[in-house]
Amino acid sequence: MMQKSQVTIKDIAQELGIAISTVSRALQNHPRIGLKTKEQVFEVAKRLNYVPNPAAILLRKNKTYTVGVVFPHLQEEFFSQAITGIEDVISAKGYNVVISQSRDKLERENRAIKSFISSRVDGVIASISAETTQYYSFKELENYGIPLVFFDRVPKDVAVNKVRGNIVEAAFEATSFLAKKGITKIAILNGPSNLEISNERLEGYWKALKSLSLPIFQQYIKSTDLTKEDTFKKMEELMTLPEQPQAVLCFNDYVALFAMQSCRQKGIIPNTDIHFVSFANLPITAYLDNPPMASVEQFAYKMGEQAALLLLKIIEAKQDKKLIPEEIIIGTELVVH
């Protein structure tokens, strides 16, 4: 149980009879230190099992080599895949990731950001909660000079860094896909309207119908708060319309699955009586006998990677003047099941 009690560069210096500063420089491969000295230092460091004390480094350099991620959920595979992408990039560069879940609550989101500030992370990647309409906490990050990259659920604001899918185009494509099947009565079961990605879906849907000269019915446009209950309710509203839609474009796979369940309860058979197309293309759908007809693959892993790369770029360029905000758009792909 030999409690290795904190080997420091001081110990190494003592062992070799040289100055602390020399050890420090040797370990950093400073050019002014002789080769022989360096070798000795490394040898002793290894032998004593030296591990640099991150606190001391942080104190001097004022850098934590840590980035914070705040996402609505982890259980949504879209987000956990994204995290994997982020983690891979971040940790390859020697940084660490700390993750917080907002659970789609503004209050939790704010708390997470506060904690990021007080732990002095070097940067933040965020996907806003379903409740977020103002960005006070995020502004606070800026006040402290902490770089921020929004992910997927991004604000409308142009003056921020963001990584997102080209949702408008994807929604256009998905809607057109249905239309090409000869389906004309297409509804949309969208997400909360404060999320820009909801509006983008609507826009793509709208443009597609427009371009195909199909009529647009206000009653075919519904928003849900993403819960099962609300989705059931909105789906029922759609099914009790005088003109039942033949297909529904859903905010994401979960919404689609809820909606399909709701149908079944009413004796309406999904993929026969009514068709579903959705976003995310989650692996979960691979387990289903009866998945949505098609789903938009958003390449969450790749999106995560890109977000991490962008953030690191900003962090490491930070000494220079402010960079102009960047927007990275990841292509999507409609996958037919």
Add this chain to the structure above:
Amino acid sequence: MMQKSQVTIKDIAQELGIAISTVSRALQNHPRIGLKTKEQVFEVAKRLNYVPNPAAILLRKNKTYTVGVVFPHLQEEFFSQAITGIEDVISAKGYNVVISQSRDKLERENRAIKSFISSRVDGVIASISAETTQYYSFKELENYGIPLVFFDRVPKDVAVNKVRGNIVEAAFEATSFLAKKGITKIAILNGPSNLEISNERLEGYWKALKSLSLPIFQQYIKSTDLTKEDTFKKMEELMTLPEQPQAVLCFNDYVALFAMQSCRQKGIIPNTDIHFVSFANLPITAYLDNPPMASVEQFAYKMGEQAALLLLKIIEAKQDKKLIPEEIIIGTELVVH
């Protein structure tokens, strides 16, 4: 863009014309500091927007207020629910959580642990990878005096802290459940045998058959590496036996879903021709028209909470002598769908 440049207790001291140490003690509500002074200090701290520098605190106290979690995956809801439980407890106590995924690779697991050591986390919660058979990295944690709690996938070793479900009993119950339905030919599609939780499932299965005086067939006992491919393969092996099993006890819901898919491809209808019972009771099954017949609810969130509580207890008692390792067993519940 007022770059708040690091307000320190020194600034507060200067502003009030008092000593740095007085400010430090005032902020900690030290009894030796006068009430009036404390009030002034708090007022100025608030006004200057003082945020304590975690690096300096860490350097002095040698404590990071951070715990590391290494799990095989995040996308498995069992684990992400557990993380949520952990996070809730940990952050309520003012600690932070850093999460790493091993992706069931030993090498990644080792890397994560190494990184935890070099960032000097106060404690670690781990669920071992499917590849882990030796515990070198974990021993290393002990060498550095970092408390460790194993979670769900725990080693056989008795001398470690663990939080786990009472799997043997659950497997017993699940098997009995099938038997009570009049099913006698029950197979098991288990996980990798280096995971203790696989052996426990087998033990429960075995005991149940034994206690009901049902025959045990070696050919009915299969292990998979949890991948889709291998599960398909093993399931086919079961289906091509001269005596086809009537039911399969699966390692978890994913394995069950893979197995059910495999059946469907062969024209065998799950829940009609053959029954499935599994572990985890994931929310994902709520989306299915045809879920496994029953699944063992393991209360992942609660397990996470318990693991976090245990870890914090060890961390905060650390100054005292070594505590004896503890084992917390969480009750399970067979949920019939």
Add this chain to the structure above:
DNA sequence: AACATGAATACAAACATTTGCGCAAATTTT
């Protein structure tokens, strides 16, 4: 009046590391 008591605060060291500056010795340039 001398003195102990206790409260309130100040001083300074310590934590582990980085870094600007300085100083020799060695090497090169003039």
Add this chain to the structure above:
DNA sequence: AAAATTTGCGCAAATGTTTGTATTCATGTT
């Protein structure tokens, strides 16, 4: 051979906080 430069290394300050000990000052006791 003198001057300039380079090389290799040490000294000490600095980072922000905590904490053991010292100091001051007022109060109360003899």
